[in-house]
Amino acid sequence: MLFNTGEILETVKMIKQENFDIRTITLGINLRDCAHPDIEVLKENIYEKVTSTAENLVDTANKIEAKFGMPIVNKRISVTPISIVANACEETDYSSIAQTLDKAAKEVGVDFIGGFSALIHKGYTSGERNLLQSIPKALATTDRVCSSVNVASTKAGINMDAVLEMGQIIKETAEATAEDDGLGAAKLVTFCNVPEDNPFMAGAFHGTGEPEAVLNIGVSGPGVVKRALEEMPESSSFNELSDKIKRTAFKITRMGELVGDTASDMMDIPFGIVDLSLAPTPAVGDSVANILEEMGLESCGTHGTTAALALLNDAVKKGGSMASSSVGGLSGAFIPVSEDQGMIEATEVGSLSLEKLEAMTSVCSVGLDMIAVPGNTSAETLSAIISDEMAIGMINKKTTAVRIIPAPGKKVGEEVEFGGLLGTAPIMEVSDFSSDQFVNRGGRIPAPIQALTN
Amino acid sequence: MTEEQEQGKERAVVTVLGSDKVGIVSEVSNLLAKHNANIADISQTLLEDLFTMIMLVELDNLDTDFETLNQELEEKGQELEVKIMLQHEEVFRYMHRI
Numbered sequence: 001m002l003f004n005t006g007e008i009l010e011t012v013k014m015i016k017q018e019n020f021d022i023r024t025i026t027l028g029i030n031l032r033d034c035a036h037p038d039i040e041v042l043k044e045n046i047y048e049k050v051t052s053t054a055e056n057l058v059d060t061a062n063k064i065e066a067k068f069g070m071p072i073v074n075k076r077i078s079v080t081p082i083s084i085v086a087n088a089c090e091e092t093d094y095s096s097i098a099q100t101l102d103k104a105a106k107e108v109g110v111d112f113i114g115g116f117s118a119l120i121h122k123g124y125t126s127g128e129r130n131l132l133q134s135i136p137k138a139l140a141t142t143d144r145v146c147s148s149v150n151v152a153s154t155k156a157g158i159n160m161d162a163v164l165e166m167g168q169i170i171k172e173t174a175e176a177t178a179e180d181d182g183l184g185a186a187k188l189v190t191f192c193n194v195p196e197d198n199p200f201m202a203g204a205f206h207g208t209g210e211p212e213a214v215l216n217i218g219v220s221g222p223g224v225v226k227r228a229l230e231e232m233p234e235s236s237s238f239n240e241l242s243d244k245i246k247r248t249a250f251k252i253t254r255m256g257e258l259v260g261d262t263a264s265d266m267m268d269i270p271f272g273i274v275d276l277s278l279a280p281t282p283a284v285g286d287s288v289a290n291i292l293e294e295m296g297l298e299s300c301g302t303h304g305t306t307a308a309l310a311l312l313n314d315a316v317k318k319g320g321s322m323a324s325s326s327v328g329g330l331s332g333a334f335i336p337v338s339e340d341q342g343m344i345e346a347t348e349v350g351s352l353s354l355e356k357l358e359a360m361t362s363v364c365s366v367g368l369d370m371i372a373v374p375g376n377t378s379a380e381t382l383s384a385i386i387s388d389e390m391a392i393g394m395i396n397k398k399t400t401a402v403r404i405i406p407a408p409g410k411k412v413g414e415e416v417e418f419g420g421l422l423g424t425a426p427i428m429e430v431s432d433f434s435s436d437q438f439v440n441r442g443g444r445i446p447a448p449i450q451a452l453t454n
Numbered sequence: 455m456t457e458e459q460e461q462g463k464e465r466a467v468v469t470v471l472g473s474d475k476v477g478i479v480s481e482v483s484n485l486l487a488k489h490n491a492n493i494a495d496i497s498q499t500l501l502e503d504l505f506t507m508i509m510l511v512e513l514d515n516l517d518t519d520f521e522t523l524n525q526e527l528e529e530k531g532q533e534l535e536v537k538i539m540l541q542h543e544e545v546f547r548y549m550h551r552i
Contacts (some may be wrong), residue, residue, distance in 0.1 A: 002543065003467070005499055007550045008508050012469050014540060066521045069541035251549045256550040 012069075019223035019286040020252065021071040023279045024201035024260050025061050028206035028214040028272065029053050031115075035393050043100040046085070049183040050077060050104040050113075053213055053269075058109040060266045064259055072259065073281075074218070074420075077105060078204035079115035083304040087127030094114030094131050096129055098138030098145045101207045105144040114186075114204035116147040119194070122156040122444075132162075135169050139184035140176035146202035152192035152390035157447040163390065164439050166190045167383030171406055174375070177410035179417040185371060185405040186338075190386050192393030192400045197273050198329040199336055203366075203401060214272035216329060219256040220279045222340075223286040224248055225312075229294045241295060242315040249276065257324040275329030276320035278312075280340035282423035288312075288333050288341025291354075301352030309333060310363035330399060332365025338418060338425030339370055347426045354385075354428050362392050367400035372416050372425035375408040382406060384435030388444075395448050464513040465494065465543045466520075468527065473537025474505035482509070482538065485530055489523055490515045500533070505536070 001287045011042035014020040034045035054077055061072045079101070081086075086094050104112040116138055117126040135147050140344050149166060152158040170190075174182030189202045196207020199216035206214070228248045229241065235242075256274035264271035282287045289300035292308040313333045321327050335357065354371065360369040367389045373382075386402045393400030407416045407427060415426045470482060483493060486509070495510040516523065524540045531538035 002495075002510065003546045003550060005497060005501075005506065005508055008467055008469060008546060009501065009506065011541075011546060011549055012471070016539075063521065066524050067542045068545045069524075069539050070545065253547070254548040257494070262544075306545060 009113065009434045012225050015070060017282065019283055020146045020221045021073050022217060023220040024074040024076050024199050024218040025072055025259065026076040026078055026204055026216045026218065027054050027269070028059050028078045028216060029083045030206060030210065030212050035085055035088045037088050037090050039089045039096065040042045042086060042089055043097060046097065047100050047104050050079065050101070051107050054108040054110065056267055059130065060263055064262050066212065068258065069258070070255060072251060074111045076199065077110050077113045078206045079113065080206050081115055081117040081119060083118035083125070083128040083131035086131070092130045093412045095135040095137035095141060098142050102142035102145050112146050114145050114146040114148065114201050115206060115360055116145050117149060117205040119150045119163055120162045121150050121153040121159050123159065131177060132165060132169060135188060136172040136176045136184065139173050139187055146187045146204065148194065148203045148205060150191040150193060150194040152394050154193060154394050155447055156395055158387065158390045160387065160445055161442055163387050164383045166172060166386055167379040167439070170382050170404060171379040174406045175408055181410065181418070182407045183263040183404045183418055186403065186418055186422050189401050189403040192390040193398060195329055199275050200277065200279065200330060202403060211270055213269045215269050216259060216272040216275065217260040218275040218277060218279060218329065219252050220281065221252040221278045222278050222288045222291055224252060225278065226285065226291045226294050229291065233309050238311060239362060242311055245312060245315035246319035249316040250323045253320040253323035260287055268347055271326065273326045273328030273413070274324045276327055276331040277329065278316055278333045280334060281337065281421055282339055282341055284341055287340045287342035288335055289346055293342065299349055299351035300346040301356045305356065306363055309360050313364045330365045334365055334369060335360055336369035337371050338423040339421060342428060344424060345416060347428060358388060360388060363399055365399070367393070368402045368404060370403055370422065370425060372405045372407045372410070372427050373430050374412060374427055375406055375410050377406045377430050380436040380439050381430055383439040385430070387439065402434055461511055464510055466513055467541050467546060468509040468511055469539045469542055470507040470536050472505055478536060480509065481530060481534060485526060486511055489518045492525065
């Protein structure tokens with residue numbers, strides 16, 4: 001036989017027992033040709049373009065799922081930042097465009113549609129100002145729309161006016177969705193160095209350097225990596241751990257490549273990238289925290305966690321880049337608290353704090369992700385948390401992000417339940433000391449020097 | 455699927471996992487034969503008390519589509535109280551061959 005029994009069973013076990021799946025197949029669609037001064041015409045154009053381009057997306061994904069015996073958990077759409085698409089509109093409230101996107105997403109049967117977005121790391125256009133003001137209403141009146149705002153980059157510095165405003169918008173969004181524990185804020189992410197081809201939500205949008213339409217794939221597989229490490233003797237060295245993770249990441253990424261290639265052929269839409277991220281789910285055994293613990297940490301968040309995560313993240317990238325010639329997106333280990341059972345447990349036993357998470361984000365993909373904080377956290381404190389995270393991304397030339405939920409009426413010790421892949425978030429403690437004067441200064445934190453790197 | 459059929463290379467792997475009992479091989483191969491799927495290779499092992507049968511089948515002349523065959527194999531698995539999976543061979547080629 002072409003393949004030996006061991007190889008075939010390994011693949012079958014990865015899928016059946018270790019929660020391996022394709023996390024998302026995300027179709028990026030250019031909407032710039034939909035622009036029109038009349039918002040009603042714009043919305044019609046958007047609806048038509050999205051529903052026609054994505055008509056076969058879900059059906060194609062289901063066919064691939066059957067052909068390869070590999071679950072494809074989410075089917076998603078990302079679109080050109082609406083701040084660009086709607087800039088020509090006379091209307092300044094863009095929330096009804098979000099409702100159109102929501103309707104289109106439901107029509108074609110995708111789980112999420114991302115791109116209610118703005119890139120304002122250096123400053124605002126009128127369209128971007130309108131979009132930001134529309135975010136709370138947009139997220140409160142839709143189910144599947146995701147929003148993202150890039151407020152910083154290594155080349156431009158940190159737009160602190162935007163950081164200040166994002167604190168207020170996050171707060172308003174959470175309050176506008178108070179009956180769902182602030183769910184709206186779970187669909188809103190603030191970025192530094194945002195990638196334009198990321199297939200993962202809530203940060204996906206179709207960047208201006210992208211083609212007319214493109215298919216991007218996100219893989220999953222923390223469970224597979226953990227199981228691979230479990231099989232190794234406790235005495236294994238770090239070199240051996242790294243090697244094992246690389247091999248595993250290779251296999252996982254190959255599946256992403258296969259699905260991307262196949263979907264691209266079937267839909268006649270170019271294949272963009274595979275995002276190498278290890279994306280956890282709330283399912284038991286599908287946790288990034290558990291991988292770190294498997295390396296010998298009693299509980300995620302204890303001393304040594306940052307080093308363990310650095311090793312994991314780098315090995316995943318090395319193995320993944322070997323497996324695909326089109327790697328992109330966020331590509332690293334995700335550490336969303338509410339979506340990772342191990343992170344939730346570590347928070348509950350007190351080993352994982354916001355401060356440690358912040359340190360971890362300096363060596364892994366993304367940033368402070370799906371973190372719930374007390375409802376009475378001030379907008380200024382949220383802005384200050386964002387500014388810290390943006391600084392880490394800017395200085396380290398990497399993507400960082402903040403997706404934080406000030407859960408209305410909740411206090412430390414309680415938790416919020418978002419359901420599905422968004423999971424359950426224990427409320428984490430924030431500093432009681434004020435940052436008000438700092439975040440209210442206004443202006444930009446200048447772009448960092450690229451030499452003297454100490 | 456048509457393009458691959460033209461190349462005459464459409465193959466898939468059937469994996470059967472569960473406890474051993476009389477007639478598994480014949481039931482599965484009958485179902486495959488019924489749909490004109492040729493068994494190119496077959497192997498059986500006991501792995502940690504688990505009965506494992508792996509078949510490499512050729513689907514060039516399949517009289518139904520991949521999804522339907524998959525569905526019928528799954529139902530057959532439920533009837534025989536074993537897990538049956540049908541996966542295109544590309545999965546294994548991509549994962550295990552450089």
